[in-house]
Amino acid sequence: MKTISIVTPCYNEELNIRECHVRVAALFAGELKEYRREHVFCDNASKDRSAEILREIAAADPCVKVIFNARNFGPMRSNFNGVMAAGGDAVLLFLPADLQDPPELLPQFVQLWEAGNEIVYGVRKIREEGAVMRMARGLYYRMLTGLSEFTLPPGVGDFQLVDRKVVEAMRQIDDSYPFMRMMTFECGFTAVGVPYRWVERRRGVTSNNLPRLVDQGLNGLVTFTPAPLRLLLFLGFGIAAFALAYALVSLALGLIFFRQLAPPGVMTIIVAVFFFGGVQLFSIGVLAEYILAIHSQVRRKPVVFERERLNF
Numbered sequence: 001m002k003t004i005s006i007v008t009p010c011y012n013e014e015l016n017i018r019e020c021h022v023r024v025a026a027l028f029a030g031e032l033k034e035y036r037r038e039h040v041f042c043d044n045a046s047k048d049r050s051a052e053i054l055r056e057i058a059a060a061d062p063c064v065k066v067i068f069n070a071r072n073f074g075p076m077r078s079n080f081n082g083v084m085a086a087g088g089d090a091v092l093l094f095l096p097a098d099l100q101d102p103p104e105l106l107p108q109f110v111q112l113w114e115a116g117n118e119i120v121y122g123v124r125k126i127r128e129e130g131a132v133m134r135m136a137r138g139l140y141y142r143m144l145t146g147l148s149e150f151t152l153p154p155g156v157g158d159f160q161l162v163d164r165k166v167v168e169a170m171r172q173i174d175d176s177y178p179f180m181r182m183m184t185f186e187c188g189f190t191a192v193g194v195p196y197r198w199v200e201r202r203r204g205v206t207s208n209n210l211p212r213l214v215d216q217g218l219n220g221l222v223t224f225t226p227a228p229l230r231l232l233l234f235l236g237f238g239i240a241a242f243a244l245a246y247a248l249v250s251l252a253l254g255l256i257f258f259r260q261l262a263p264p265g266v267m268t269i270i271v272a273v274f275f276f277g278g279v280q281l282f283s284i285g286v287l288a289e290y291i292l293a294i295h296s297q298v299r300r301k302p303v304v305f306e307r308e309r310l311n312f
Contacts, residue, residue: 005088013097042082094158101159109161119191122159233285240278
């Protein structure tokens, strides 16, 4: 029997863990009965009863494996560590405990995987969230895709079923802050999308608040595109060019009208400040390109530190 692994990161999800486990187990008792189940829960040092509930589930169900982190390392690191621990022939990279991504799509994902697709990704065609947040996400991913060297399909998240060879390729990427939704496409392989409705959270409060979303967004930009650094470079070049043009226009007007447009020395100070500010930004941008190359090579710290594992 082939094994399908499902990875579920959780933090303070005591209201959702049991339902998540039951709905996944029901799929393998029905449509996926020809496959072996491995459900990996990654507890990110929850402060509620999540750890207690996970221990109860793992004691009753040997197909459930649990990783307890030593502290809260953030959802992306915890999730990636769970994927690296999963041993299935195919791995569902992310099934949220709050079930905003529906597990009932898994049989369709498996069918497409068996047809030869090494990456089967969910496409959030409809989002049950506010218009402002939906627009912000869309703009961010369009920018990220446009600036990176490979294409990220619109509406894709971490809800992806990938072949074992993709997981092993991801393992070779030594990144202390992994951005999985783009990492799989960075590796390549054959991919196909499945549209679905991304539902709003029914119970509990999300820990993925605005500061975390901003942090994750910046991580994606820095990891997969040098655009922020090159923006500084071009901005510095533009400011320097503007200062030079300003100086030439001021000189021309002074020669034509034979009078000062400002008190003596003021124009010189303005031009000097803008020019040297532009030169400094230009220099920082050039240096940052080299720092980025060095930074990508020297990150070696573990993704997370674990406290305990169950059923491994």
